[in-house]
Amino acid sequence: MSDAPWKVAALFAGIGGVELGLGRALGRELETLAFCEWWEPARAVLRARFGGIPIEPDVRELPRLPKGTTLVTAGFPCTDLSQAGRTAGIEGENSGLVSHVFRLLGEARTRTGGLPTLMIENVPNMLTLDRGKAMNYLIRAIEALGYAWAYRVVDSRFTGVPQRRRRVILIASVDLDPRRVLFADDAGDRSADVRADRFGFYWTEGRSGLGWAQDAVPTLKGGSTIGIPSPPAIWVPGAEPGRMLVKPSIEDAEAMQGFDRGWTDVDGTPARRSGPRWRMVGNAVTVGVARWVGARLGAPGDAVTDFVAWTPGGGAWPTAAAGRRGRVTVPRAIGEFPVHEEYRHLADLVDAAGAEALSLRATTGFWSRLQQGNLGRHPGFRDDVRRHIRAHERGGAAATHLLTVP
Numbered sequence: 001m002s003d004a005p006w007k008v009a010a011l012f013a014g015i016g017g018v019e020l021g022l023g024r025a026l027g028r029e030l031e032t033l034a035f036c037e038w039w040e041p042a043r044a045v046l047r048a049r050f051g052g053i054p055i056e057p058d059v060r061e062l063p064r065l066p067k068g069t070t071l072v073t074a075g076f077p078c079t080d081l082s083q084a085g086r087t088a089g090i091e092g093e094n095s096g097l098v099s100h101v102f103r104l105l106g107e108a109r110t111r112t113g114g115l116p117t118l119m120i121e122n123v124p125n126m127l128t129l130d131r132g133k134a135m136n137y138l139i140r141a142i143e144a145l146g147y148a149w150a151y152r153v154v155d156s157r158f159t160g161v162p163q164r165r166r167r168v169i170l171i172a173s174v175d176l177d178p179r180r181v182l183f184a185d186d187a188g189d190r191s192a193d194v195r196a197d198r199f200g201f202y203w204t205e206g207r208s209g210l211g212w213a214q215d216a217v218p219t220l221k222g223g224s225t226i227g228i229p230s231p232p233a234i235w236v237p238g239a240e241p242g243r244m245l246v247k248p249s250i251e252d253a254e255a256m257q258g259f260d261r262g263w264t265d266v267d268g269t270p271a272r273r274s275g276p277r278w279r280m281v282g283n284a285v286t287v288g289v290a291r292w293v294g295a296r297l298g299a300p301g302d303a304v305t306d307f308v309a310w311t312p313g314g315g316a317w318p319t320a321a322a323g324r325r326g327r328v329t330v331p332r333a334i335g336e337f338p339v340h341e342e343y344r345h346l347a348d349l350v351d352a353a354g355a356e357a358l359s360l361r362a363t364t365g366f367w368s369r370l371q372q373g374n375l376g377r378h379p380g381f382r383d384d385v386r387r388h389i390r391a392h393e394r395g396g397a398a399a400t401h402l403l404t405v406p
Helices: 017-029 040-049 095-112 129-144 250-256 276-283 287-298 360-370 381-393
Strands: 006-011 030-036 071-074 117-122 148-155 166-173 199-201 233-235 245-247 307-310 320-324 327-331
Touching: 006 017, 006 095, 017 030, 017 071, 017 287, 040 276, 071 095, 095 117, 095 129, 117 287, 129 148, 129 320, 166 287, 245 381, 250 276, 360 381
Parallel strands: 006 030, 006 071, 071 117
Antiparallel strands: 117 166, 148 166, 148 320, 199 233, 233 245, 307 327, 320 327
């Protein structure tokens, strides 16, 4: 057993994105004592990639945290909070499991007299759901244990991956000021870094939102509006008809989350579109986000903004805040891009020439939904969707004329 200052109990561990990122930042100064993950495909990944670390099966049956735990990570299920899920709320069947995090922390305080630092990751919808009810619950539970806390919405693109993935990162601690972790960096947006040669969108939607992203894909998800984990699509302007709309592979998706390609390819787990690898990657924490948090846990800095008082009411919480003992403050100015790591363009990460084309069935379904609203009006996009359809209707032959878009 090492004398590492950060000893981690990873609850709702998934495929280990948080611990992989923390480890890349902290190196030998981090030791993962145990994982807790119930889903067998994810457990298989943890066994293969973090050999020798115990894996507990069910947070509801976990009696206590491992001895010596100094950091608890908890990307608790977002299915009852996410707009892609059922939005049942913080007390839903899955998201309500976060109550066991507080049970375990309370037990640790009673048993040892101390409290580990806490890191929570979840979807931004938790800030608005039920007019702030989810956040009210979380903050009350955190402060009841005696923690100071801070949270911030960040966009995974700050880590250099071409995926627009907004997530809430919350740090609570009795040993350090969480503001010195989450608010010590702010680099502004990175619109100057993106190209206009690739665009990502959700082909499973089309009526109320496309998830449109330039030089990136929208958020990789474990589920979709058609009920299965689905990759987004990529529009490649100027490609030959039939190749204008393509889908990233599961290995591309792993890279967009900061994992090595093949990270979830263990025990023969299938890579089919509705298979567990897509669900695991869609539910994971972007590795680079956890790496940034880990770097600041190891070397806290001064906050780059000042704060003003804010009073919770019957509405949404702000995109960043901090507090202790019932007093909440918000930063005057803080963005979703703490730093700008070198950006990997979508055209460089996804080989459009070798990628799977969006099928005729998928494209015609998307086109039907698209016509019911006013979305997808980027110059040339609708024309290329129709070209793509016509090329596949002709058995892959390139269309040579432009159809009039209704």
